[in-house]
Amino acid sequence: MAETVLMTWVGCSLGIFIVGCTWRILRYALTPVHLRWDLYPVAHEPAARREHGGSYMEELNWWAHPQRRSLAGEVLAMAEEIIFLKAVLRNNRRLWLRSLPFHWGLYLLAVTTLVMIPLSAGLAWRPLTFLLQAAGLGGGGLLLIGAAGLLFLRITDRELALYTSPLDRVNLGLLAIFGALSTAVASSQSGVTGAASLLASLATGRHAAVTLLLGIQIAVGGLFIAYLPFTKMIHFAAKYFTYHKVRWDDAPRTEDTRMARRLQSALDYRVEWSADHVQTGSTWGQVAASMPDAPGKDTD
Amino acid sequence: MQKATIQPLKDLEMFLAADETVDVDQLIPLPFPYEDWHDEPIPGLSNDQASRIESGPDGVCAAQIPVPPSDEARERLVAKFLEGLKKLLTRENNWTFLQPLLLSMDNCVKCQTCAEACPIFTGSGRMEIYRPTFRAEMLRKIVDRYIKPGGHVFPTLRGNDIELSWDTLVKLAELSYRCTLCRRCAQACPVGIDNGLITREIRKLFSQELGIAMPELHEKGTVKQLTVGSSTGLNPAGLMDVMEFAEEDILEKTGINIKIPFDVEGAEYLVMHNAGEFLSWPENLQAFAIILTLAGISWTLSSELVGYDSVNYGLFYDDVQYARVALKHYEVAKKLGVKKIMVGECGHAHKAIMPVADRLIPDELRVRSESCLVVLEDLVLNEKILLDPSRNDFPVTLHDPCNITRSMGIIQPQRNILRKIAPRFREMEPHGVNNYCCGGGSGFAVCQSLNFPSWKAKVSGRLKFRQLLEAFSDSIEPETKKYVCAPCSNCKGQMRDLLSYYQAWERTGMLYGGLVELVVNAMVDVREGFIDWDFH
Structure with a gap:
C-alpha cells in the first residue's frame, strides 16, 4: 500500500514537473517579439571581437559584411555558466563556494537518477552499483554542503537575509534534507538497488520493495520536483531565454517576412495606457505616427 | 558580517x-x-x-x-x-x-x-x-x-x-x-x-x-522635441543662426572656410547630432564639419523638426514617446533620400537609432545607420585625413558611454583612433564593455532641478570621478593639462558638472571634451590649437 502511494506520488510529481516546466517555458516563448535589448559581450561573436565584448557594429558598413556567428562561442559560454557558474565565480566568490557544490550535487543526483532507470536491470554487476553508489553519495553530500551553506549564508548575512523570504529558507532547508537523505540511501548497496528498482517499476509497473529511508527520500524528492517549476529555482530554463533571446539576440533585421509579420501584429495591438500624451484606443502603429497631446500630470 | x-x-x-x-x-x-x-x-x-x-x-x-x-x-x-x-x-x-x-x-x-x-x-x-x-x-x-x-x-x-x-x-x-x-x-x-x-x-x-516622469525627459524633453524640433528648444530658425556662427568660428579658429550642408538630398550621410552640442559644445559639431568636409565625404544635416536632434529620451522612460521620436528620425532620413544615417557623439542616440529602432521602423522607412566612431576610425587609420599626433602630446583617457559599449558592443574603433592620435592615451579601469557609467546616464545629465544636481555629483558620479583621478595618477598635478575624452553628449554634460563640483581644473588641470575635437587638434591641415584649454 505504502509503495503504491509512493509510486503514485512520484508519478504525480513528474507529471506536475513536466506540465509546470512546459507552462513556464511557454510563458516566455509565446510572448510577442520585443525590441532589441542586446547586452555585450555577446558569446556568438567571433573570438577576436568576443574577447573585448565587440559587435558587428564595429565595422564600417556593417550590413555589407556576412554575419559571422560562432556557435562554439555560445556553447562554450553556456557550458562555463552551467558547469562552473562562471558569472558567480567572477563576481561573487563567497556565494560561488556554496553555490557550486549545491548545483553539482543536483546535477549528480539528476544524472544518477536518470542513469539508474535504463541500467536497473544490470545492477547485479557490482562495479556499476559501486559507481552509482559513489555518484549518489557524492551528489547527496555536495547538495547537503551547498544547500546548508547557502541557507546559513542567507540567514547570517544581512544583505542576503533582507531579500530571502521564509519560503526561500524552507526550500533550501528541504534541499539540504534531501541531500542528507540521498547520502544516507546511497551509503548502502541495498539503498541504491532499492532506488533503482523503484524507479524501474515506474516504467514496468512491477511492485518494488521500499525501505522507510528510501521512502522518505523519494517523497521529499518528489515534493521538490513537483514545486520546482513554480519557483525561481526554474531559472535553469529561464536562462536560455535571458541569454539567447534577450542579451545575445543581436540579429539585425533582414528581409525576413516572418519577423515583419510578427512586428506588424505587435503594431496592430491597441494601446490602453491612459496618460494624457498617449492616444488611448489607437493601435501602436497609429500612436507612434501621431504627435503627443498637451503634457499634464494626472495628480489632481 | x-x-x-x-x-x-x-x-x-x-x-x-x-x-x-x-x-x-x-x-x-x-x-x-x-x-x-x-x-x-x-x-x-x-x-x-x-x-x-x-x-x-x-x-x-x-x-x-x-x-x-x-x-x-x-x-x-x-x-x-x-x-x-x-x-x-x-x-x-x-x-x-x-x-x-x-x-x-x-x-x-x-x-x-x-x-x-x-x-x-x-x-x-x-x-x-x-x-x-x-x-x-x-x-x-x-x-x-x-x-x-x-x-x-x-x-x-x-x-x-x-x-x-x-x-x-x-x-x-x-x-x-x-x-x-x-x-x-x-x-x-x-x-x-x-x-x-x-x-x-x-x-x-x-x-x-x-x-x-522627470520633466526634463518628458515636458522639456520628448514633448518639446516633437513640437519645437529639439529638446533644447532650438527651432529651425535658431538652428540656422547657430550654424552660421559655427561657420564663422571655424574660419576664425582654423582658417578654413566651410559651408555646413543642410538638407542635401541623396547625400551619403545624414549626420545626426545631439542638439545639446549646438548650444553647449559647438566645437564638437565644428570638428565634425571640418573632418567630414576635408575628408571629402558627402554629408548633410537636416533642418526639419526632430531631424536635427538625435536625442530620444523616450528610450529612458516611455515607449510611446520613444517610438514617436524614432519614427520621426527615420522619416526625415528617408525623405532626404540619404544613403545612411551617421549618429554623432551621443551614446543613447546610438542605441535609440540603431539596435532598438531596428524592430520598430517599418520597411518603407528603413535607412541604414552606423556609428560616427567607425566612420572616424576608417578616416584616421586609413590616413584619409593627415594627422600629427604630437599636437596631442598630453595625457588623455577615454570614458566609455554605456549605450555605445555595453549595449552595442562598439569598443575598439574609438581606441584605435586614440592610439593613433594621442601618444599619451591611457585606459581607465575598468573600461570598455565593463566601464562605469559617468553618473549622468538615463537622463540624469540634463536634470538640473532642485537638489538632484547635488546628488548626481556626489553619488552617481563619484566612482567615475575616482576613475578619472586614478587614470591620471602619474601626472595629476594641475600644471599638466589633461583630457577626458567622452564621445557622448550626455556624458559630457555629466563631466562638466562633475569636474566643476570637484574643482578638477584647479586641482588637477583636467578638461573634458569629445573625440572629434582631439582628431581635429591633430589634423595637419588645420591651424594648431583647436582644443581650447581655457574653456573649462
Missing part, C-alpha cells in the same frame, strides 16, 4: 520609511589630491518645495511629482498605478519589452551578485535603497501581492508582505530615478536578470499610465 535580526522582508519597507538621507561621510573616498575633500550634505527641499513636490526616501527629488491635494486623490492614483501594472504585464500594452520583463521579474534568485557591479550602490557607501535589487524587489512584491491570483495567501511566508500606499509609490517612482540604466548589474548577473530594465519599466508605468 552583520547578523539579520528581524523579519527580513519587512525590512525593505523599513528602509523606505526611514527616510535616510545620503551620509556624505560614507561616500567612497577619493585618492590624491582629494584626501582632504569635504562634501557638504545634499540639501533638502525647502518647506515651500516640500509642500508642493514629493521627494524620494533619500530626500532627493528627480521626478518632481506634485503632492496630491487629498487622500481621495492619493487613493485614485494608487488604483491607477495598479491598473497600469496590469497593463505592463500584457502583450497588447507592453509587447515592446514583455519577454525581458517577465524573465527578470520571475527569476531573480536575489544572490546580490549585481550589487558590487553598481556604481551608485557602491559609490554611495552601500545605501540599501540604491541596491539594484531594491526597487526591483519592491515591484515584484507589489505584483505578487496585488496582481497575481492568491497574492494575499500567506504573504509573509512568500515574501509578499507589502502594503501599497501613495507614499510607497512615490518612493518607488523616485527610486526609479536613482539608477542610470547602465546595465552593469545585468552584465554581472549569472541568470541574466536586468534590473536596469525593470527600473525603466517602472518609469514607463508611471509615465504611460499616470503621466508622471
